[in-house]
């Protein structure tokens with residue numbers, strides 16, 4: 626029997642669920658807040674605000690109930706996104722809840738708040754994949770895109786830590802006039 630890789634398995638499962646018009650994968654926005662200020666961000670400055678003026682977010686209980694319903698519908702995977710999801714204090718609680726319901730978890734994050742402790746926690750919770758935005762190999766250009774000095778180093782470190790922990794990393798680069806020369810370099 627041919628050995629099934631996770632990629633092949635999810636591809637076949639995805640085909641079958643599509644054929645049966647069943648729920649396969651869900652993108653779940655957990656928050657609006659963000660610690661970065663990317664030039665191309667589709668959220669407004671007010672939406673991304675942290676602190677007292679931040680936009681209301683769903684509670685842990687509300688999210689847990691939605692996850693329960695997704696699992697009940699036979700959903701296979703949930704991709705958590707924001708804003709910056711690592712700003713939520715209950716992020717690990719939410720991931721643990723999704724895992725308890727048997728959902729595969731992918732995280733979409735800037736990676737700027739991922740440190741050793743975070744990677745350890747993700748590993749414990751069985752997160753297999755993180756999708757990060759990586760704007761440029763050039764530090765200065767990267768920090769210009771996020772409008773936060775030091776963001777390149779933090780995100781680069783996060784990529785190294787995740788890979789060292791055998792967590793799959795996907796890098797995405799949105800092309801702008803600022804980083805157009807960098808897109809190829811990120812993919813090399």
Ligand code: SF4
Nearest residue numbers: 659661662663666708
């Ligand atoms: S990391 Fe995402 S949410 Fe945050 S500023 Fe950049 S594009 Fe917007």
